Amino acid sequence: MAAQRILILGGGGMVGQKLAARLASDGLNGRPAGEVTLFDLGFPENGAPAAQRLTGNVTDTARMAELAAQRFDVIFHLASIVSGEAEADFAKGWHTNMLPMWHFLEALRAEHEATGGAYVPRLVFTSSIAVFGGPFPDRIGDDFLSAPLTSYGAQKACCELMLTDFSRKGILDGVSIRLPTICVRPGKPNKAASGFFSGIIREPLNGLPATLPVPDSVRHWVASPRAAAKMLTHAAEFDTAKLAERRALNMPGFSCTIAEQIEALRRAAGQSAVDLIRREPDETIMKIVQGWPRDFQTDRARALGFEAETNFDEIIAIYMEDDLPHASARQ
């Protein structure tokens, strides 16, 4: 049986790279992932292995149609601008995070029709818990409405709806996975409002000071980069007939407070690491974070075999195992 041809849109980003590395080591559907093509604006040096690295932008409709014409067996769509940027630049957000999905789905439909309906790729789309907006119940269940309070969330929710409808029509076999906050993100601090969730662990483990802009009581929904990569490959492997046309899934994670994160850091690296965290309350960040979901009941995804960590000690251990050895080289 031939190895599957795989495309990762956004393959140069942190999650895309973790996914490419996992495909190289573990394959897909019990087979080696022979040909993995990464597509992104750019790629890290010494990045994950891939057969091809293509530089380009999802907003380039002609280019995306060329990619569609290559008829990959499995497509991971991870490409988007981040929440903060989509909020700051309204037009860029919609033109990057929503409209290219429409054009790409149409390009895939053209391939489907050109093959008399034989070409039906698996398409795994990384959506986000940003599709939810408050007020929330204590735990968000699988039937809770998408009422996003950011442009990023609205764009992701639109993409989910389109992907589901194209799938219902048999044009492709899509699934949207709503990822938790990914923690601990490796690499340098970024400007995302959620950056401190990773920063207060990553920086102290690297002997660097970190800033905590919110109170210890703040609760959020997290999973590791390793878990995210595994969710993506599982989303490409499982039997989508079980979705019964509800093709957007809240991914497992676990709900923890900043205080619990800090206690886990203390257990992993001692009080000297915890002492590197400086409390600098930031009203703006606090306000953004208050709008985010804090806890989920992810029965559907768990029944379908999706998994995540269950405590923060595990999350820290994964960072120390997967990323800490390379941290200084990358920073």
Next chain:
Amino acid sequence: MAAQRILILGGGGMVGQKLAARLASDGLNGRPAGEVTLFDLGFPENGAPAAQRLTGNVTDTARMAELAAQRFDVIFHLASIVSGEAEADFAKGWHTNMLPMWHFLEALRAEHEATGGAYVPRLVFTSSIAVFGGPFPDRIGDDFLSAPLTSYGAQKACCELMLTDFSRKGILDGVSIRLPTICVRPGKPNKAASGFFSGIIREPLNGLPATLPVPDSVRHWVASPRAAAKMLTHAAEFDTAKLAERRALNMPGFSCTIAEQIEALRRAAGQSAVDLIRREPDETIMKIVQGWPRDFQTDRARALGFEAETNFDEIIAIYMEDDLPHASARQ
């Protein structure tokens, strides 16, 4: 104070005509609706009064930008192809029911920016309970997810998300109202799968035979055309600040069975009218109807002042008052 300038996209359709007639008789915001512009593919003869009737298609992006440039104070967006057509012609559905909304919102954003942010029209969009797909709870509440099982429903849900995000940014002041099945629809039978809900009342009241393709036990969610027109004008008048960025509202209606409809018909027009209903089970229609919501708990809309009928006798009385006198002239 100057009368408001009002645009009705889809103003030639049944609900658009009811709305135009209501605006002519009752005005808007306590003021006469001085200038009402209707835009549609065509208009009925002897239709509702309007200052202008413009023939055109919402898929004509340049034409829609010209309309946006007229900076109407209030815009009602009712234009779409129906559920059955959107299901039969996938591309036409998305190209008529979704993409024109995006282009129109962008055209309104250009006007907003050209006026330094001063132009912020009220935009009332008729969404549908087709944004919901089973499995359902016994009653659908205000927090239930949109998981449509038709292209029409997915297109409406996408439009809702876009409208909400443009509104959140202050570009316009939008509200999406999810209308119940409108019953009793005046005029000729149409090919909509839901047509029989009106047909089994309308035809017997006009002395004509009607076909009932589903069992008496089928339950659905209904409101009259008069109630729909009132929901639309109320949606243009109420204080949207109360929506707290959840700008898609399930409209009130009432849940009734076919058996209850038939009993009301008997009370209104006697056994001879009921005898005109022929039972002709249709598996295809039954299957479609089983996918539709049956009952709602519309607390938010009711708290915001939206109203509907509470029993089917009222629905029949409204048809007999508003439409039966003209039925023979129009058929």
